[in-house]
Amino acid sequence: MGELRLMKGNEAVAEAAIRAGCDGYFGYPITPQSEVMEYLMAEKPFERTGMVVLQAESEVAAVNMIYGGAGTGKMVMTSSSSPGISLMQEGISYMAGAELPALIVNIVRGGPGLGTIQPSQADYFQAVKGGGHGDYKMLVLAPASVQEMCDHVKLGFDKAFEYRTPVMILSDGAIGQMMEKVVLFDHIPRRSDDEVVKQCPWASNGRPKTRTHNIITSLDLDPAGQERVNLKLQAKYKVMEQNEVLYEEIQCEDADYLFVAFGLSARICQKATDLARAKGIKVGLFRPITLFPFPAMQVSNVGNRVKGILVVEMNAGQMIEDVKLSVGCKVKIEHFGRFGGIIPSPDEVVRALEQNIIGG
Amino acid sequence: MTEEIIIAGFGGQGVLSMGKILAYSGVMQNKEVSWMPSYGPEMRGGTANVTVIISDERISSPILNSYDTAIILNQQSMDKFEKTVKPGGLLIYDPNGLTRFPERKDINIYSIEAADEAGKRGLSKIFNMIVLGGFLKLKPLVAPEYIHKGLEKSLPARHHTLIPENEKAIEIGKDLLTAVHVLN
Amino acid sequence: MEEQFAKTEIRKPENIVYKRTDLLVDRPLSYCPGCGHGTAHRMLMEVIEEMDIQDKTIGVSPVGCSVLAYDFLDIDMIGAAHGRAPALATAIKRMWPNHFVFTYQGDGDLAAIGTAETIHACNRGENITIIFINNGIYGMTGGQMAPTTLPGMRSSTSPYGRDVPTMGHPLKITELISHLPGVYYVTRQAVHTPSHVRKTKKALRKAFELQKENKGLCFIEIVSNCNSGWKMTPVQSNKWMEENMFPFYELGDIKVDGKLIEKKEAPVKE
Numbered sequence: 001m002g003e004l005r006l007m008k009g010n011e012a013v014a015e016a017a018i019r020a021g022c023d024g025y026f027g028y029p030i031t032p033q034s035e036v037m038e039y040l041m042a043e044k045p046f047e048r049t050g051m052v053v054l055q056a057e058s059e060v061a062a063v064n065m066i067y068g069g070a071g072t073g074k075m076v077m078t079s080s081s082s083p084g085i086s087l088m089q090e091g092i093s094y095m096a097g098a099e100l101p102a103l104i105v106n107i108v109r110g111g112p113g114l115g116t117i118q119p120s121q122a123d124y125f126q127a128v129k130g131g132g133h134g135d136y137k138m139l140v141l142a143p144a145s146v147q148e149m150c151d152h153v154k155l156g157f158d159k160a161f162e163y164r165t166p167v168m169i170l171s172d173g174a175i176g177q178m179m180e181k182v183v184l185f186d187h188i189p190r191r192s193d194d195e196v197v198k199q200c201p202w203a204s205n206g207r208p209k210t211r212t213h214n215i216i217t218s219l220d221l222d223p224a225g226q227e228r229v230n231l232k233l234q235a236k237y238k239v240m241e242q243n244e245v246l247y248e249e250i251q252c253e254d255a256d257y258l259f260v261a262f263g264l265s266a267r268i269c270q271k272a273t274d275l276a277r278a279k280g281i282k283v284g285l286f287r288p289i290t291l292f293p294f295p296a297m298q299v300s301n302v303g304n305r306v307k308g309i310l311v312v313e314m315n316a317g318q319m320i321e322d323v324k325l326s327v328g329c330k331v332k333i334e335h336f337g338r339f340g341g342i343i344p345s346p347d348e349v350v351r352a353l354e355q356n357i358i359g360g
Numbered sequence: 361m362t363e364e365i366i367i368a369g370f371g372g373q374g375v376l377s378m379g380k381i382l383a384y385s386g387v388m389q390n391k392e393v394s395w396m397p398s399y400g401p402e403m404r405g406g407t408a409n410v411t412v413i414i415s416d417e418r419i420s421s422p423i424l425n426s427y428d429t430a431i432i433l434n435q436q437s438m439d440k441f442e443k444t445v446k447p448g449g450l451l452i453y454d455p456n457g458l459t460r461f462p463e464r465k466d467i468n469i470y471s472i473e474a475a476d477e478a479g480k481r482g483l484s485k486i487f488n489m490i491v492l493g494g495f496l497k498l499k500p501l502v503a504p505e506y507i508h509k510g511l512e513k514s515l516p517a518r519h520h521t522l523i524p525e526n527e528k529a530i531e532i533g534k535d536l537l538t539a540v541h542v543l544n
Numbered sequence: 545m546e547e548q549f550a551k552t553e554i555r556k557p558e559n560i561v562y563k564r565t566d567l568l569v570d571r572p573l574s575y576c577p578g579c580g581h582g583t584a585h586r587m588l589m590e591v592i593e594e595m596d597i598q599d600k601t602i603g604v605s606p607v608g609c610s611v612l613a614y615d616f617l618d619i620d621m622i623g624a625a626h627g628r629a630p631a632l633a634t635a636i637k638r639m640w641p642n643h644f645v646f647t648y649q650g651d652g653d654l655a656a657i658g659t660a661e662t663i664h665a666c667n668r669g670e671n672i673t674i675i676f677i678n679n680g681i682y683g684m685t686g687g688q689m690a691p692t693t694l695p696g697m698r699s700s701t702s703p704y705g706r707d708v709p710t711m712g713h714p715l716k717i718t719e720l721i722s723h724l725p726g727v728y729y730v731t732r733q734a735v736h737t738p739s740h741v742r743k744t745k746k747a748l749r750k751a752f753e754l755q756k757e758n759k760g761l762c763f764i765e766i767v768s769n770c771n772s773g774w775k776m777t778p779v780q781s782n783k784w785m786e787e788n789m790f791p792f793y794e795l796g797d798i799k800v801d802g803k804l805i806e807k808k809e810a811p812v813k814e
Contacts, residue, residue: 006384006393006513024639032399052638057664061631064624064661068632071622072602074639094625117399178422179380179395181387193640204620206643208599213569215614217623264423271421345425 003184009149009175010035012182013079013105016153018045021188022103023074024052026065028084031117032173033107036079049190059084063091063104070100071216073200075157075191079105081173082123083114085131092166093132097218097229099202101160103153104138105169107176110341118341119173121263124318127170128292135230137237139167139244140291142262146180148289154185159244161199163236170291172314174264174343237293245298246289251277252302255284257357260299260323261312262288264343269312272349283353291319296326303327308357312349313337332357361416363501364424368409368441369433374488377514378431379410381526382492385502385510386414394422407436414501431495435459448543452494462540469540470498477536478529486522486529493533504530567593567618574612578778580768581609583735584677585616587745588648591752592619601644602636604629606658608650609683627658630665633672644755646673651692652682655717659691662717669726669760673751676718676763679770680789687773691715694792699773714792718765722799728760730799734767734790736782760802767793 007015014036017025027037037055045051056062062078069076080088085106095102106127110120127140139159141152149171156167197205204214220226248266251273252258259269266287276283286302288295303309303323309331311320317335324333336352338344365382369375379395386393396411411427413419430441432453438460445451447466455461456475472494478487496502502510507530511523564570567589575581592601598619605613607626614621624632629647637645654662654676665672681699682688689699689706692714696705706714722730729751733744744766751762767789771781797805 004387006380006387006395024635026635052635054634054638056631057660060628061634061661061664064628064631065635067625067628067635068604068622069635069639071632072636072640076635076639090625091628098623173399174396174423177397177399179383179393180419180422181391181393204602204622205640206598206600206602207618207620213614213618214620215623216621217614219611219623267419268421268423271424274420343423345423346421347425 001183002186005182005184006179007146007182008035008177008179009143009146009171010107010177011039012146012150013153013169014039014043015184016150017077018043018049018051019185019187020154020157021049021075021190022051022077022157023190024054024066024069024076025078026054026056026062026069026076027078027080028056028059028062030059030081030084032109032119032176033079033081033105035176036105051190059087060090063088066102066104067091067095067098067100070095070102071098071203072205073196073203075101075161077103077105079107081107081109082111082120085123085126089126089132092138093134093136094218095166096132096136096138096233097134098216099164099233100166100216101157101164102166103156103160103169104166105171108170108172110339116341117173119175119264119314119343120339120341121172121265121314122316122318122339123170124291124313124315127168128294128322136233137240137292139163139165139240139293141167141169141246142289142291143169143171143175144263144266144287146175146178147182149175150182150184163240164202165236170263172264241293244290245293245295247295247298248287248289249302250285250287252284252286255282255302255305256307257281257283257353258303258306258309259283259285259312259349259353260288260303260309260319261285262291262319265312265314268344268346269349271346272353275346276350276353279350281353281358288319294322294326296322299323300326300328303331306331308332308334310349310353310357311335312344312352314343315339362419363414363429363499364427365412365414365429365431366409366424366427366441366444367412367431368407368437371406371408373408373433374486375408375433376410378488378492379412381489381507381510381514382502383412383414384514385507388509388513389502389506391415391502392417392419394419396422407434409437409441429495429499431491433491438462450498452491452498452537454491465541466543468542470494470537471540472533472536472538474533474536477532481532483525483529486526489526489529490533490536493530494537496530497534497537565589565593567598569616569618571615573616575609576772578769578771578781579609580679580735580766581677583741584675584744584766584768585613587735587741587748588646588675589617591745591748592644594749595752597644597752600642601646602640604632604636604645604647606647606649606653608653610648610650610677611684613648627653627656628661629653630658630661630670630672630674634665634668634670637670637672641671644673644752646675648675649677650683651676651678651680651690655691655715659717663721663724666721666727666761666763667724669728671755671758672761673755674761674763675748676765677768678765678793679768679773680714681770681773683770683773687770687775691717692793694788697788716793718763718798721763722804726760727763727799728802729754729762731763731797732765732767732793732795734785734795736769736785765793767795
């Protein structure tokens with residue numbers, strides 16, 4: 001077994017980045033995720049693994065730094081929270097368009113605007129439906145524990161390079177700030193420059209005389225060319241939909257009712273499932289782990305076996321749209337959410353199930 | 361076994377670190393744990409609380425609205441959390457500075473005069489460990505050897521010389537409890 | 545027929561006295577005839593070729609007229625978002641510290657939307673070379689006012705001339721960043737005459753040599769014309785540049801070896 005630690009979610013992200021062989025972290029402080037860069041600066045990976053850690057002048061600069069680093073084939077990441085992620089949308093769109101691998105961690109806080117520093121899931125649409133301009137997707141991972149915060153960093157980097165795509169970890173302030181037991185994976189050495197060149201023949205890292213120059217860009221002024229770019233991206237997203245769906249089913253086998261929730265909401269629903277079952281209500285929990293690709297077929301299979309579905313989110317109803325698209329209209333589907341940084345309690349969730357689904 | 365605990369008081373009382381030492385000790389004893397702070401701009405002087413869950417099973421919600429144990433160290437927290445203790449549960453409080461004492465009859469209530477004792481012994485900085493000792497006396501969730509390991513893991517290496525003093529404070533706390541209301 | 549004629553009759557090896565450098569891609573430039581970009585591109589590629597560092601050079605192109613610079617420069621390039629080139633270059637250089645990294649940016653890109661990235665890359669003293677083409681106008685989008693547009697100068701968004709009280713002063717960002725301790729070498733050059741071209745090439749060479757020595761950021765401004773945007777012939781635009789741009793954007797070294805060049809107090813103009 002790997003090393004055992006009690007860590008905050010934010011710290012786990014940082015430690016996992018070092019262990020995954022990350023080449024560069026570029027970020028800008030914002031609550032509730034500043035521990036990521038604080039941890040990295042304290043750990044000094046630049047002295048141990050050679051990983052670069054740099055505090056940028058803004059989120060705009062940070063995301064463009066990872067765009068530059070990714071364009072050379074290096075393993076790079078940033079982290080921020082909602083307002084900062086909004087500023088990063090430009091760079092994310094460019095990276096999606098230029099097909100660059102990168103990891104972006106969003107420790108979501110309540111919005112809109114400056115909002116609050118308390119946890120929220122209100123950035124689901126932004127993360128899953130595009131966020132920036134143009135037709136693109138990111139692979140979006142939704143960890144529900146500190147262990148997954150750690151593991152998703154490695155998984156995210158793997159998938160980012162496999163598909164040459166930006167990957168987002170969509171977490172929230174509570175998971176970022178809370179501490180749990182983590183089993184850390186073993187250190188993976190950073191790739192040498194030669195290995196980077198070999199692994200990423202597309203990257204712009206210096207043209208040897210043996211090849212033509214590499215160009216990293218998202219620009220194609222010819223509409224036919226730009227359409228080809230788009231078709232290629234869409235084809236890639238289709239493959240991701242077929243191969244990369246992750247989800248978890250908890251007590252779904254005999255369920256009459258179903259919670260669908262991701263991240264922290266799923267943890268709360270898990271407790272609510274126990275509370276409801278103690279009252280004799282047979283409810284299960286379906287937890288999407290990838291939000292894009294969304295586990296559409298899987299939630300449909302479970303969802304069409306039950307009498308009603310409560311989608312629980314710390315937002316005004318975002319993932320419910322994907323649940324409805326997936327499950328169809330034969331089953332009653334309602335949303336329950338708290339917003340602006342309020343975390344729903346397990347009791348509240350059970351009451352919402354009783355009132356909106358069972359009694360409604 | 362699952363124990364759901366809220367520890368609440370002023371910032372600067374060591375609420376969060378008490379929770380962390382307890383949680384880390386649980387990890388060392390191979391339990392599942394979660395430590396969920398109220399986070400925000402409140403630093404010293406503001407209210408601070410942390411939910412600690414120690415369990416033999418996978419932990420579901422790290423955020424709760426009722427607890428097996430509430431450890432309460434100021435008046436605001438008493439007002440907020442007395443009512444959240446599950447029937448049959450445990451409330452431990454330090455009466456120092458309190459104006460209203462717990463009134464429930466369906467829970468076990470103990471007081472621990474940790475602030476006074478810590479002041480007398482010059483241990484004010486580790487007053488929180490005295491409180492932790494009181495809790496561990498009533499609910500020995502974690503064995504002393506693992507508390508020792510938890511302290512080693514939670515404290516930076518330069519403070520490891522303070523571990524014996526912390527352990528002493530825990531022992532003091534174990535003998536400092538006063539039963540206020542005990543269920544049959 | 546014409547092509548064949550050109551090949552057989554004129555391009556005899558003994559007739560060649562001047563040729564394209566190998567590091568310029570053999571394709572027509574997208575710039576207007578008379579524009580300075582082509583010459584600036586050529587000088588940059590000549591320097592990289594002469595230093596034989598093309599396998600260790602990574603360029604960052606901007607948004608603006610030179611957005612397609614990567615189509616002409618036969619080295620590895622990354623196209624930045626508008627204004628963000630110094631941020632990209634920062635990360636690239638940090639992760640490839642033995643490579644040569646440059647940005648090539650226009651005035652709107654560098655001195656308006658990218659001001660923050662420019663100033664902070666300069667202030668961190670990133671070991672990169674910034675090549676700043678200043679023609680006082682937004683060329684690609686059709687001649688709008690730039691941060692460097694001169695007082696009274698007409699553009700499509702200042703059709704009656706830049707009105708300083710309402711539109712602000714032109715920004716001398718090169719002087720601004722020259723005061724930052726992270727910046728080692730700052731110079732302002734031009735490419736409209738052979739002697740200016742030679743000086744520009746020297747400055748570029750110096751900047752890349754200094755990059756090899758990790759001296760800090762080197763910043764080369766090239767004051768250029770925009771005959772299309774200024775609505776002039778190339779010859780007229782060069783003359784206008786000499787008469788109007790150069791007095792405001794004075795050519796010459798601004799900071800050398802990390803030290804500001806002392807300038808004689810210019811007489812105050814009424």
